[in-house]
Amino acid sequence: MSSPPKPNLTPTKPSSNAAISVRNLRVKYGEREILHGINFEVPEGETMVILGGSGSGKSTLLRTLVGLEKPSSGEIWIQGKDFASIPDAERDELRKKMGMSFQGGALFGSMTVGENVALPLQEHTQLDDSTIEIMVRLKLDQVGLSGFENYMPAQLSGGMKKRAAIARALAMDPATLFFDEPSAGLDPIIAAGIDELILKLKKAFRMTIVVVTHELASAFLIADRMIVLDKGVIVADDTAQNLQKSTQPRVRQFLDRVPEPELTGEIDYLQMLTGDTPPQRQ
Amino acid sequence: MDISTRQSGTATIVDIVGDITLYNSPQVRKVLLDLLKDKKSPRVIVNLEKVRYIDSAGVASLVEGLKVSRDMKSTFAMFGLSRTAREVLELTRLIKVFEVYDNEADALRGGSTNVAPAR
Numbered sequence: 001m002s003s004p005p006k007p008n009l010t011p012t013k014p015s016s017n018a019a020i021s022v023r024n025l026r027v028k029y030g031e032r033e034i035l036h037g038i039n040f041e042v043p044e045g046e047t048m049v050i051l052g053g054s055g056s057g058k059s060t061l062l063r064t065l066v067g068l069e070k071p072s073s074g075e076i077w078i079q080g081k082d083f084a085s086i087p088d089a090e091r092d093e094l095r096k097k098m099g100m101s102f103q104g105g106a107l108f109g110s111m112t113v114g115e116n117v118a119l120p121l122q123e124h125t126q127l128d129d130s131t132i133e134i135m136v137r138l139k140l141d142q143v144g145l146s147g148f149e150n151y152m153p154a155q156l157s158g159g160m161k162k163r164a165a166i167a168r169a170l171a172m173d174p175a176t177l178f179f180d181e182p183s184a185g186l187d188p189i190i191a192a193g194i195d196e197l198i199l200k201l202k203k204a205f206r207m208t209i210v211v212v213t214h215e216l217a218s219a220f221l222i223a224d225r226m227i228v229l230d231k232g233v234i235v236a237d238d239t240a241q242n243l244q245k246s247t248q249p250r251v252r253q254f255l256d257r258v259p260e261p262e263l264t265g266e267i268d269y270l271q272m273l274t275g276d277t278p279p280q281r282q
Numbered sequence: 283m284d285i286s287t288r289q290s291g292t293a294t295i296v297d298i299v300g301d302i303t304l305y306n307s308p309q310v311r312k313v314l315l316d317l318l319k320d321k322k323s324p325r326v327i328v329n330l331e332k333v334r335y336i337d338s339a340g341v342a343s344l345v346e347g348l349k350v351s352r353d354m355k356s357t358f359a360m361f362g363l364s365r366t367a368r369e370v371l372e373l374t375r376l377i378k379v380f381e382v383y384d385n386e387a388d389a390l391r392g393g394s395t396n397v398a399p400a401r
């Protein structure tokens with residue numbers, strides 16, 4: 001096997017305005033390292049889009065940022081605390097200020113939409129039921145689902161399920177909101193509605209938002225900054241505007257939607273099949 | 283967050299100092315419902331001059347206060363909203379639902395609603 005690519009950005013001290021600062025982050029599944037020393041910062045109140053193809057490590061990065069995966073080394077500073085090394089109780093407290101909207105929505109099918117949104121409030125606060133009921137209606141209104149609190153998730157369309165999941169992610173008034181492929185599997189009009197909602201949330205609540213996506217149109221619409229991941233390393237970290245002008249070959253390939261070249265030569269092909277020396281594309 | 287009440291004529295003024303959040307909003311709710319339901323105060327005015335931020339649990343508590351005041355046929359007002367607090371009420375489309383004043387004197391006088399500029 002070839003050695004993994006070396007990280008291309010050196011660690012820096014978190015900036016004072018950084019809501020999230022990731023330094024030298026490495027994540028392994030067993031012996032296989034997926035993220036090879038990631039460094040980036042998300043300024044408070046900005047939307048960071050993590051772009052990358054399948055297998056680039058972007059979903060692993062997001063799962064690690066929200067604490068669903070443990071880093072093998074490195075630091076994740078969120079709201080001034082090293083999320084990876086603080087005690088569990090402190091991490092749980094920090095997590096309450098983080099909202100996560102999963103790719104499939106992850107609503108509980110046996111509960112109504114309202115009960116799904118109420119759940120984090122019932123679990124983590126001492127609020128009265130009547131207060132929670134009002135909050136649920138407020139959250140559903142914010143995502144355009146007023147009046148749907150008594151519906152079951154199965155009765156909702158794909159876009160509505162995403163909105164309901166976003167309402168649940170908003171329940172605890174998070175300072176940081178994470179989205180995993182928010183427009184995946186949605187038709188373009190519904191996907192545009194989700195983009196619009198993300199923009200509204202950022203503007204309205206000055207939330208720091210991290211979005212993992214491979215949808216380019218959506219990414220450029222919602223992002224202040226973008227990082228492009230390729231094979232577990234960051235190949236670009238820039239403003240959305242600058243990234244469009246990037247000449248970095250892997251970034252251009254991704255943005256211009258150029259397919260991977262076919263393997264040429266019998267030796268390459270044989271090596272790929274036998275796993276001796278997997279061909280490295282540039 | 284600190285919360286206290288004082289009387290001004292027939293109105294009860296609720297002075298709140300500090301942010302109203304998920305964790306302390308039950309305290310606000312309790313004071314408001316106690317004044318409106320138990321003490322049957324005819325007019326409750328919430329002083330938000332020293333409140334920088336209200337989260338959605340805080341907003342929900344104020345909504346409950348308003349609802350109970352209507353049930354009890356009393357009135358419910360607030361004054362001294364910070365820019366952030368005002369924005370939160372605008373975003374939740376509640377700014378026009380509440381009786382909002384610029385300052386205490388206006389709130390005590392009553393009459394004109396939702397005319398207060400952001401502080």
